[in-house]
Amino acid sequence: MAPSVMSDFSSSATARLLPFRYTVPIRAVQFQPSVSIPLTPLRSRSTLSRCCSSSAVAAVATNTDTFAKVIDGKLVSKQIKDEVAGEVASMKEAIGVVPGLAVILVGSRKDSQTYVRNKKKACEAVGIKSYEVNLPEDSTEEEVIKHILEFNNDPSVHGILVQLPLPRHMNEENILNAVNIEKDVDGFHPLNIGRLAMQGRDPLFVPCTPKGCMELLYRHGVEIKGKRAVVIGRSNIVGMPAALLLQKANATVSIVHSHTKNPEEVTRQADIVISAAGVANLVRGSWIKPGAVMIDVGINPVDDAESSRGYRLVGDVCYEEACTVASAITPVPGGVGPMTIAMLLSNTLESAKRIHNFK
Amino acid sequence: MAPSVMSDFSSSATARLLPFRYTVPIRAVQFQPSVSIPLTPLRSRSTLSRCCSSSAVAAVATNTDTFAKVIDGKLVSKQIKDEVAGEVASMKEAIGVVPGLAVILVGSRKDSQTYVRNKKKACEAVGIKSYEVNLPEDSTEEEVIKHILEFNNDPSVHGILVQLPLPRHMNEENILNAVNIEKDVDGFHPLNIGRLAMQGRDPLFVPCTPKGCMELLYRHGVEIKGKRAVVIGRSNIVGMPAALLLQKANATVSIVHSHTKNPEEVTRQADIVISAAGVANLVRGSWIKPGAVMIDVGINPVDDAESSRGYRLVGDVCYEEACTVASAITPVPGGVGPMTIAMLLSNTLESAKRIHNFK
Structure with a gap:
């Protein structure tokens, strides 16, 4: 039986993509040879x-x-990371500001540890400074929120992620709502989602995975x-x-x-x-x-x-x-x-640029 | 040429439903006599x-x-108003609280005045207390916001409406954002829209016209x-x-x-x-x-x-x-x-019940 491996869609979430209730019927493949399709060969x-x-x-x-x-998402994400690295360097040179991303990890889930490590490595690769807080599984909600509030007030931090899932005894909504909306690089705050839904309004941040999908379409x-x-x-x-x-x-x-x-x-x-x-x-x-x-x-x-x-x-x-x-x-x-991590880096850069009014 | 008459969809908006760019072709009616349709006669x-x-x-x-x-929306809205009137009376009897709705009208548009008058009458009919502020067309944004803040802090007011459209020199978003989300009975705040969009979240208020559409379907x-x-x-x-x-x-x-x-x-x-x-x-x-x-x-x-x-x-x-x-x-x-005004009354009652924790 395959293990419960899931991708990190949320950039902070580990396994929140709920499966459908469909059972997928196995049936013969229906070829459509009469259809005209661009003839680009399969890359891999x-x-x-x-x-x-x-x-x-x-x-x-x-x-x-x-x-x-x-x-090819690998290729596009590489392009985006290169672009982010270039902008991070320009910003540092122009105004001496280095974008900072803080990640809070509670507990010792192996998959979450891997995601956090990957984010840290990706930050380093583009010149974004990463901050990390690791809290034990039995921490209280208040302790987590205390760290969030510290990062909210820290001018060197421009994006804050709380790695999900949180231990069961914590109220996820309370914790996520503590993140300052100006540093909510995951874009999950209902205020951001509301602005995304409305005509004539724009969210501060677009959630990383859907933003990555759109970027693939655009590019x-x-x-x-x-x-x-x-x-x-x-x-x-x-x-x-x-x-x-x-x-x-x-x-x-x-x-x-x-x-x-x-x-x-x-x-x-x-x-x-x-x-x-x-x-x-x-x-x-x-x-x-x-x-x-x-x-x-x-x-x-x-x-x-x-x-x-x-x-x-x-x-x-x-x-x-x-x-x-x-x-x-x-x-x-x-x-x-x-694309998800690439978009997280992009959101963090965007946040730093907005906070410091750097165009 | 017909005048620019529009319905008051927003409960506070006068004419914000933008028309499509379609031109509607005139063509013969296509009857579908083979289709089985419930045989209820046209009411009017x-x-x-x-x-x-x-x-x-x-x-x-x-x-x-x-x-x-x-x-029949008239009939359903009458039923809802009767239900609201019953609950308003029970609440007054049980805890001595009368729900209050404040309406702020800026300028002297005839259609807006009519809508505000209709809301006031509808409030009176169900026992909701209505508060009204009329400001001249050349008021400043700050004056409007000052009144909103007063209503935000007034415990006898449970819902606040700013009648739209506002004069052109005002920033609608700034003004609407000043309304306390707990009294935003129009439900237009992006935080409410975001909660409406999200699984597992519920808005404090649902915008009146769409809520009215759903109520017609349900009933x-x-x-x-x-x-x-x-x-x-x-x-x-x-x-x-x-x-x-x-x-x-x-x-x-x-x-x-x-x-x-x-x-x-x-x-x-x-x-x-x-x-x-x-x-x-x-x-x-x-x-x-x-x-x-x-x-x-x-x-x-x-x-x-x-x-x-x-x-x-x-x-x-x-x-x-x-x-x-x-x-x-x-x-x-x-x-x-x-249905729009009926839902506005329902939202105002709901707000008063929530604020006073009355079930």
Whole structure:
């Protein structure tokens, strides 16, 4: 049985992407050979997730004419990190300010420790100063809030993250609400979400993973205005803000969720799909409109006896099937995943620039 | 030419429902006689808006077998007002508290004066105490905010409304943000909208018109969970919060707006339509899925030489055409319109109950 490995969507959350209640039917792959799709070859075959039957996989492997363009999140995140590093250096030179990100970790979850370590390394790589507080599992809510308030008042800190999940005895909402909205680089504060939803208002920060999805679309020249978009999943940290961002970019947006009666039919109407359901291979080829752009946020472990770890990671979208129908797709891993930390660095820089009125 | 008459959607706004850019094509009515629709007769013929050609109207008039059920907003708003009056009386008797609503009116717009007068009358009718401040057109932003702050601190006031639109020299956002969120009975604060958008969070107040739309659906036993819903228009005061409310009630929601390329096709997929576009007769019979429920928020003036005023009010939905396709529909006037003030009274009562912890 594969372990409960989840990606760090929230930049601070560990496992808050709730899976759908769907059971995914296994059926024959539906090829659509008559459809005209841009003929860019698959960048990396190693990302194939093998969601379909072996005969279907063989058929896909030979069907090289209809492979979707791969949206390379590693490459884009590298570009963004380079841009952030450049701006951090300019800011330091011009006004002597170094952006600072504080991370508060409570308890000793291995996955959370890994995420925090990765964030720290990413900060160092671009010249952002990182601050870290590690508190024992049995800390009180008040102790956590005390540290948040100290960071709120510390002028060298421009972004504050509380690594989630918190121990069960703590009230997450109380703790997150203590973060000064001007330093809420995760963008989860309801005030930020409200501004995201409203016409004529702008949030101080956009949540990192949905912002990363949009950045992938923008940097790949995908037109959003006037297109039909479907977001699968409606979590506070990915699905809902992703839908609001697509809506702000003038797409016609529908949200598919666990109560949607015909998710396949609704999804097939979309020119752009952002899937954040947390269900391995939920989105089959038959769900996809020919030529659609697929952004796959899911990072789901599935059993794999051939892997030394006993499992491998796959997305929400059945990759091989999608490749024959979609015009572009993000792989898992290497698609949306690397974008989250890149956007966190970008939000921290943005915060420092705003606080110091540096253009 | 019909005057610029608009309904008071926001409970405080006068004319903020921006019209779409669509031009509505005039074409023959498409009857769908094979469709089975509940056979409830039209309650009031006087609400017919005559959006189609005279021959089509004649055809509709004889086609009584396929008339949609009329959702009577006057009746429902009367029920709600009676319920509010009952609770106001109980609260006064139990703890001696009378809910209070303060309205601030700046300038001397005739329509705004009418709305404020109507709110005052509605308050009196249910036993809510109303407070009113009238300021001259050339008041400063600071003067308006001074009055808001006084009401914020006045324990006898549980709801505060600033009648919109404000004079052009004032910053609406600054002024609205001064209203204590616990007394923001209009529910327009981004913090409220954010909570509306998020799973597991609840707003303190739901904006009055969208709340009225949902109440009409609930009280007419319309099942929302799992249904496809389309909201036409995405204003901060009606469209967007209506979409968020339908989403919270587990519908699969799509928003149609001015950049939607195929509004007719998208709308025809919906089991429930809330139209808040502000365009007379935008939604023709061909836009409507047989058996759909139509909630029409638009109140649009159209020229009418037969009327003594020279115009009449019609909705966004072509009423006669919709009646032959939909299973239920709100008339204009007498549908959503009367619900806005009823919801304002309900929000004011709710606020007083929360502040005084009265269940």
